[in-house]
Amino acid sequence: MKHQTQHLNPVLPPPSRHQNPALVVARNSTIATLAFLFASVALIQYVDIAVVTYFSQMEYTLWHEGLRILALYINPYTIFIATAGIIGLQIMTLRRNKKRIETDRTVILLSAVLVSLIFTTLLKFSLGRARPEIWFGEGYTGFFGFQTGRSFHSLPSGHATAVTAMCIAVFQLRHETAYRLLALTLTLLILSSRLFLGEHFPADVLAGIWLGSIVMYWAQLFAHLAKDRL
Numbered sequence: 001m002k003h004q005t006q007h008l009n010p011v012l013p014p015p016s017r018h019q020n021p022a023l024v025v026a027r028n029s030t031i032a033t034l035a036f037l038f039a040s041v042a043l044i045q046y047v048d049i050a051v052v053t054y055f056s057q058m059e060y061t062l063w064h065e066g067l068r069i070l071a072l073y074i075n076p077y078t079i080f081i082a083t084a085g086i087i088g089l090q091i092m093t094l095r096r097n098k099k100r101i102e103t104d105r106t107v108i109l110l111s112a113v114l115v116s117l118i119f120t121t122l123l124k125f126s127l128g129r130a131r132p133e134i135w136f137g138e139g140y141t142g143f144f145g146f147q148t149g150r151s152f153h154s155l156p157s158g159h160a161t162a163v164t165a166m167c168i169a170v171f172q173l174r175h176e177t178a179y180r181l182l183a184l185t186l187t188l189l190i191l192s193s194r195l196f197l198g199e200h201f202p203a204d205v206l207a208g209i210w211l212g213s214i215v216m217y218w219a220q221l222f223a224h225l226a227k228d229r230l
Helices: 021-056 062-073 076-092 100-127 132-138 158-173 177-196 202-229
Strands: none
Touching: 021 132, 021 177, 021 202, 062 177, 076 100, 076 158, 100 158, 100 202, 158 177, 158 202, 177 202
């Protein structure tokens, strides 16, 4: 008998055991995407400028410096390299590992973290949203597609995508409370750093959370299907 999909994703609801899991994941992903688009439009129209202006007026403190250092080392590039390294080790030990199913699941979920970062890069380049620094320096904001400059790669936030995807992967692969608390704490700190440091608008951070969650939700389905084939 095939096992039902185990729901460990803290963001999106689980597939029903009485329905086709792929259809349920597609439906839930569509609902989450529509909600994200509605919230993003509201943030861009009414909230983004006010929030970045508020944070820009704050005095630079040790808190800001701590967030800057944390975000310097926990970023999309380091997460990409670390995740790729772990996947490589998992693949090398795949044939010798007695827990073949769990190893395959780990590879799939961690590969999804890499996929989410690739999607982030493509969206950044395609959308070309100006960062807050453009608003403060040049007095304008908006979307200017297919820009190569970093100043126009604001949405989605790469940090937000990376830490959200990694946090969900930790929740799915590790059951220890300490690991989950550490992952959640680091995620919240990195997300807040994007606003405190004036690197992103709120909509950019929300976009990263959405993208990381959606990719990992589909990865959960693929891991389930791979498990059934073994």
